[in-house]
Amino acid sequence: MIYLRAKNISLCYNLFMITLQKYLKQSATYKVFSHFLTTFADFLDTLGHIAQLGFHVLKCILRGEISWSELLVQCDRFGVSSLPITLSIVGMTSIIVASQVAHEMVKQGGGNFVGLLMTILIVREVGAIMSGFAITSMIGSSLASELATMRVTEQVDAIDVLGVDSVRYLFVPRVLSGAIMMPFVVILASVVGVLLGAVTSDMFAGLTYRAYFDSAWLGLYMKDLSVCILKAIVFGATISLISCTCGYFASGGAKGVGLATTKAVVWSFIAIVVWDMIFAVLFFF
Numbered sequence: 598m599i600y601l602r603a604k605n606i607s608l609c610y611n612l613f614m615i616t617l618q619k620y621l622k623q624s625a626t627y628k629v630f631s632h633f634l635t636t637f638a639d640f641l642d643t644l645g646h647i648a649q650l651g652f653h654v655l656k657c658i659l660r661g662e663i664s665w666s667e668l669l670v671q672c673d674r675f676g677v678s679s680l681p682i683t684l685s686i687v688g689m690t691s692i693i694v695a696s697q698v699a700h701e702m703v704k705q706g707g708g709n710f711v712g713l714l715m716t717i718l719i720v721r722e723v724g725a726i727m728s729g730f731a732i733t734s735m736i737g738s739s740l741a742s743e744l745a746t747m748r749v750t751e752q753v754d755a756i757d758v759l760g761v762d763s764v765r766y767l768f769v770p771r772v773l774s775g776a777i778m779m780p781f782v783v784i785l786a787s788v789v790g791v792l793l794g795a796v797t798s799d800m801f802a803g804l805t806y807r808a809y810f811d812s813a814w815l816g817l818y819m820k821d822l823s824v825c826i827l828k829a830i831v832f833g834a835t836i837s838l839i840s841c842t843c844g845y846f847a848s849g850g851a852k853g854v855g856l857a858t859t860k861a862v863v864w865s866f867i868a869i870v871v872w873d874m875i876f877a878v879l880f881f882f
Contacts, residue, residue, distance in 0.1 A: 643864070647842045650764055654772050654838065657765045667770040675736055675771075675833070676778030683731040683782055684789050690727050691719060691790035695797035703802040711804055712813035715794040720821050721881070724787030726873060729832040732779065733865040737840040740771055741861035744844030745854040753845065767845070772837040779833025780826045787825070824880050831872055836865045 657663070699711045744767060747753050756763045791813065798804040840861040847857035 643842065643846070643860070646846055647839060650768060650842050650845070651838055653764050654768045657762075657769045658773060662762075662765050662769065663773065664766070664770055667766075668774055671770045671774035672778050674739075675732070675774045675837075676782055679732050679736050679782060680785070682735055683728050683786050686731045687719075687724055687727045687786040687790045688793045690723055691715070691794045692797045694718065694723070695794040696801045699794075699798035699802035699804055703804055708802070708804050709808060709812050710815075711798050711802070712795070712809035712811065713816045715798070715809075716791055716813040716817050717821065719787050719790040719794065720817060720825050722873070724790055725783050725825055725828045725832060726869065728779070728783045728786045728829070729836065729869040730866065732775075732782065732833070733836050733840075733862055733869070736775075737836045737865045738858050738862050740837060740840040741844040741847075741858045742854055744841055745847035745857040746844075748845060748847045749850055749853055763845075768838070768841050771841055772834055775833035775835075775837035776830050777833075779836075780829040783825060783829040783832075820880070824876060828873070828876050831876075832869055835868050835872060839865045839868060 695711075695715055698714060699708075702708055702711050702714070744753070747767075753763050753767070756766060795806055795809045798809055799806060843857045843861035843864070844854075847853045849856070
């Protein structure tokens with residue numbers, strides 16, 4: 598009798614837990630938590646792939662295993678093709694900032710420091726950050742979709758079957774071109790940003806070009822330029838590596854190509870912000 602009661606209690610308990618789990622899985626909280634865990638696991642998995650392929654790419658570069666003809670093609674793609682959108686974004690950002698800052702500073706008697714403020718802001722942050730976002734939107738998404746399409750159409754498998762190192766063939770020229778061309782893009786974008794800042798300050802606040810450029814060099818040091826170039830190298834290599842990795846491990850046909858491209862853009866944005874925070878802490882605190 599006691600055994601039967603215990604068995605009934607156990608069955609009731611199991612039935613209650615099954616029903617509870619069923620309702621919990623249908624709740625919004627469970628769905629959000631489950632999505633978070635899935636995304637976090639995917640993040641760790643992709644982070645491991647990025648680190649693994651990054652070491653492989655670095656090893657190939659140190660060994661001199663570089664396709665120079667393909668490197669030139671990717672440099673043209675990374676540096677020249679991206680210039681219009683990069684210069685436009687950095688230039689418009691400088692115009693927006695200068696139009697608001699210059700008028701207020703001149704009104705408060707700080708007109709002699711407008712050029713200094715704009716130059717430091719553009720060289721340290723705006724030039725590299727906005728260039729990185731522009732490059733990610735145009736070139737990073739293109740790299741991810743290109744490699745993802747090659748993966749889902751089994752072109753990458755064909756390269757491996759032929760005995761060619763697909764990582765060396767696909768990754769090295771793209772990552773190296775990003776590290777080489779990004780500093781030139783950032784420097785040119787920063788120069789354009791500073792010049793447009795001067796034009797905007799003159800138009801909106803009546804600040805002369807002489808007053809703007811006289812103060813532009815007061816707080817700008819070689820350290821700022823060196824950090825800007827180093828940051829650009831890291832940004833370029835990171836964008837290329839993340840985009841290629843997301844495309845390389847794509848699956849699921851056309852939908853997989855879209856997901857890989859989206860993932861590459863989002864994670865490149867996050868990586869740029871994280872790297873920028875690291876550089877700020879290391880060099881400016």
